[in-house]
Amino acid sequence: DAKTTQPNSMESNEEEPVHLPCNHSTISGTDYIHWYRQLPSQGPEYVIHGLTSNVNNRMASLAIAEDRKSSTLILHRATLRDAAVYYCILRDYRLDSNYQLIWGAGTKLIIKP
C-alpha cells in the first residue's frame, strides 16, 4: 500500500482557516484519499475522502493536487473542538483490498484561543 507523509504537528489560531498537508507521491490510480481525525480519548472519526476532484462537506474541504501526489485538508474556521490528531490515509477501492487502512502517526493540530 502506498504511504503518506504528514507533519508531526501544526498550530493555528481559533477562528482562522487551517490547511493540513499530506504527501502521497506513490499513490496509485485506484487509491482514494481519506482523512480521519481523533479527538483526545476518543475513537477516530471520519472527516472526508476523495479520488481526483476537490470535495466539500459540512466538516471540511479536501483539495487534491492535479497529479494526486499531495492533498490538503482545509478547516475553514477552526474551533477549539478541532484540536485533534488528523490522519491522511490512502484506501484502495478494489474489492480485495477493502480491509486495510494503513495509519501513520498523523498531524497533531493545536488550536490557540
Added chain:
Amino acid sequence: NAGVTQTPKFQVLKTGQSMTLQCAQDMNHNSMYWYRQDPGMGLRLIYYSASEGTTDKGEVPNGYNVSRLNKREFSLRLESAAPSQTSVYFCAIQHSTGLYGNQPQHFGDGTRLSIL
C-alpha cells in the same frame, strides 16, 4: 460515536489472564474490524470480518482470537494476556457494498486495557 458500542471501557488484567472485548453495532453494516493503538502511534489492524460468518487476520493477529457472533457483534479474545498487549483497542464498522475504498469506517470509543 453512536452506532458502535464497546465494552468494557477500561480493564486491568494480570499477565496470563484471559479476557473478551465486546463490540456491538446498530448500523446494520457488514464489515467489522478490531484495531489496537499504542501511545503516539496510528492504529494497527488485528482482525477483521468482511461479513457474518467470516474472519481474517490483519497486521498484528498474534495472541488474539475473534468471533463474529452474528451481524451485530464481533468479539476479541485474549487467551493469555501479556504486558505487550497493553493498548487501546478500537472496534470499527463499515458498510461494504459497492466500492470498498469509497466507504468510511465508523469507530467505537475504545477499550483501554492494561496488563500488569
